Amino acid sequence: MLQATNLSYSYPGGETLSFPDVHCAAGETRLLLGKSGSGKTTLLQLLSGLRSPTTGTINIQGTELGSLSTGALDRFRGQHIGMVFQTAHFVRALSIEENLVLCQQLAGKPSDKGRIRDLLEQLNLAGKARSLPAALSVGQQQRAAIARAIINQPALVLADEPTSALDDENTNQVVALLQEQAAAVKATLLIVTHDNRLTSIIPQQTRL
């Protein structure tokens, strides 16, 4: 499903990072572990097409990311990749529901209020659909971010330190939800983290 081979990235400053190959099967959950500065976030951005690798290729579901134009890459990302970040960010002027509608539309899909309602209910956010993101707690925001990552039923969900800002209780909840939701849409889940709380939960691990 996901094959990243021979990846390296040169920063504008001149520093070059090489990454181990990553191969994931469909529906698999895998941790990418590494210390700070080991380029975890950079790898994630390479995998999502937010940065172009200096060498190597990334193939997602048979599509070679390097072969896509900028616009096509944006569309591909919108349709096939969901992302969760360390801190949840939203379009601040839109309610949670509107953010999710926007996400559907930007991916070129019809807005499906029913799916949004169901998803928010599963994530225990049913009452927050019409709230602005700023009105939610950090844990609620991260759950809403999960909703956004999987709303379009992507093939790949990339999570960048999704739990580092959360307490234990929220961490367990968020990881469980991530796995559960990824499984529900049969997505491959790739979590970049240095959070040891996760290593005991997820056995498939790649060290950088």
Added chain:
Amino acid sequence: MNLLALAWKNLTYKPLSALLSVLLFALSIGLVSLLLNLREQADQQFDANLAGIDLAVGAKGSPLELTLNSMYHVGYATGNITLEQAKPFFNPRHPIVEDAIPLSVGDSYRGYRIVGTIPKILSWYEAEVAEGEVWNADFTVTIGAEVAAANNLSIGDTFKSNHGIIDEGADNIEHDDDFTVVGILAPSGTVMDQLVLTTSQTYWHAHDHGDGDHANHDHEGEDHAGHDHGDEDHSGHDHEGEDHAGHDHGDEDHSGHDHKGEDHAGHDHGDEGHAGHDHSGHDHHDHAHDEDPLEVLLKENPEQEITSVLVKYKNASSFQALNFPRNINENTELLAANPAYEISEVRRQFDSGQRILGILVLAITVVSALSIFIALFNSLRERRYELALLRVMGAGRPKLFGLILLEGLMVAIIGYVLGLLLSHGILYLMAANIKDDFRYNLDPTHFMAEEAWLLFGALAIGFLAALFPATQAARTDIGETLVEGS
């Protein structure tokens, strides 16, 4: 959730900052629109009231005052001139003058000026009688559309005039005579809308009695004996007195008056009130209607006074015509003013004022464009992560560019609409004041073609102000931004 809705939500998310940009923009658009409107409407009224008139002739004084008073009916008269002095301009064989109209001014009715003249003035101003007829006898009036509407006057109504031209309310000195409305003009967009038109002779009659300013003519309690020129008591004041006395209201029978051979002798101002001016029941009834009112006027006592003469040239560009005003000014006791020239002087004053205002408007426009720019740029810094997020969600660079551009254009459009409301609101408030003071009609509901162009100007400014921030948004390096954000 299309781009337009998203832009709107973004704009209203920080309402105060958006409001500041919008208000500044509205101020700039509003001032431009206000200046354009004032200028256009002033030009229009100046032009309409020029009415092809090449020259105003009156008593010595300020040429601008003469122009304003005779053409625009603003300010005070420079003085009066005698019929004798005015006569040459009415000579049909005059080498330069094509046509001329006498004017007598000085009285008013509730702030609307009463002008003694001949009906030909209507054709000069392209005014038409909507209802009734033109004034055909002394103390009959044809009134402008606005006079009729403002004072609720209709055909057959009567009113008393005020001495002087300013409506002084309760302190007005009223003349005793009743004016009868015989006609109402259709609106012409000229000063005619605001005038009460009657005969020149009416002025003499109205000022003959009652005020005491013709004190040497002691009409009070005097009877026909006064017209007996053999009577030694009155020998000292019969130079002008005959005409005045001739219309001595209250007397029974003036049949003996000598109107310079003109048989107005039958005018009976007595028992019938002013009906006598209608010539009704008189044997020269038809004659009076057939005769040119100008001819009648010119046959009056040459010592009688009018205020000014409006003149049209045969050929305004001829050498003689160009020198005509100077000849009059240097060689006669009269003042000749070229209205077009005087008005262009006034306009020049206007223009220099407008230039200063124009610079001010330009400054405000620059500031308002800057405010849009700064507001967008600041919000861009705050929203970098959000913009990167949009890219992550699948929005391409053109979409981000469009989004920021739309936010700028939205401010411009809202500012434009508010600005027009502002300027026309101000025009509405000004209209009421200006009409009374300057006899100048502002139409606050009139929208100009230029104001449509102003929309394009507004959009261009919005576009330019948003261009750089939008470019920045499109260029956002999502990778870098996401690293910073996390």
